[in-house]
Structures are given as C-alpha cells and as structure tokens.
Amino acid sequence: MNDLFAAPHGLRTDLAKQACVLHGFALPFVDALLAGVGCVSATSLFRHFVTPGGHAMQVAMTNCGPLGWVSDRRGYRYVECDPLTGAPWPAFPDGFLALASAAAAEAGFADHVPDACLINRYAPGTRLSLHQDRDEDDHVAPIVSVSLGLPATFLFGGFARGDKALRVPLVHGDVVVWGGVDRMRFHGVLPIAPGLHPALGEQRINLTFRKVH
C-alpha cells in the first residue's frame, strides 16, 4: 500500500546514541506482517490484560514466538503458553524474524534474534503510558517496534519517568529500534487520533520484538 505522506525509504532519524526511527523500513514486509497478525490473532485472540492493580489495559494484546508477555493480578511476566488456549503461542509467521533482524542490523545491532513478539492493537483514543520494558532478562539487546495502520505519536524519554520525552510521529511501516545504552529509556504512546487507515481501518497495530533470555 502506497503511503503518500510517509517519509522516503532509507531515511533514518536518530533519537539517541543507540536509538533511531527507520522510516518506512517495514513497508516491503507489510503484506506478510498483516497476514501473520491475522493468523496469530485467529488462534491467540486479542485480549485486554488486567494489570496487577486490577485495571483492564486499554491496548488489546496477543503474542507470537517462543515467549509471550502477559499481565494479571500476579504481575507482568513472559510465558510459553497462551493462558487463553493453554497451548504455546503461535510461532513467528513468515517474515517476522527477517524484518526484526534486518531492522536491528540497519540500526547497528548485528545478529539480533528476538524470542518474543508482543502484538498491540490500539483503537482511536487509546494510549500507552510512559514505561520501561523491564520484564526481560536481557536489558541491552534492542527492542524493534513496528508501526502499522493509523499514525501515532511515540514518546521517547529518559531514564526517569519525569524526564522530558521526545514526541516522535510514526506512520504505517515505520520501525523504531532502541538498545544498548538506550535500552532502558521510558517510552509510551499518546492517544491515537481518530482516522481510517486504507489497509487497517480504525486501528493501529504495533509489533514489539524483544529478546527475553
């Protein structure tokens, strides 16, 4: 799908020493990614996890790959099986690992092989508050975050919650990569503005690839 307003291919914006946006990097993979999200979510449905505090999360989530991120009253953690099906999370669909490794390499992280992919679904109005990804054993390996569908404003902050955060516009096909010295930065997503994306309709899908072990 051609996106008139996307930045040209090959353009990169540095956010910090080891963090960048690879504009449009996922566009050649989009058909495979969307087919994959469809397959994964037909088996392991999108659901709203409950936080340890007892609130349903606004973002709907599912996972694929060896490990999946879950939350319930007992806390946040990675598990090998979907608690809804009792079966292992669906395997990485075709194209997922290839994209994650290629994006990591382009951002300066050679030979990166993630073992988890969280799939986030945002409806208009949905936000994700500032947080650090800290449920992984590996706090250095990069996070590869792929944006599909409606645009978003990504917040990329510092190492304390109150640090000033950059506001980074992300569109369909953009990939953000952060790792190394920047791996533990706070980040989040402002409420998604209403809109209709030609390929995805009224939603934003984000794929977050991580290395847990």
Ligand code: SIN
């Ligand atoms: C996340 O931090 O898990 C998701 C970020 C995003 O949706 O862009």
Ligand code: FE2
């Ligand atoms: Fe995150």
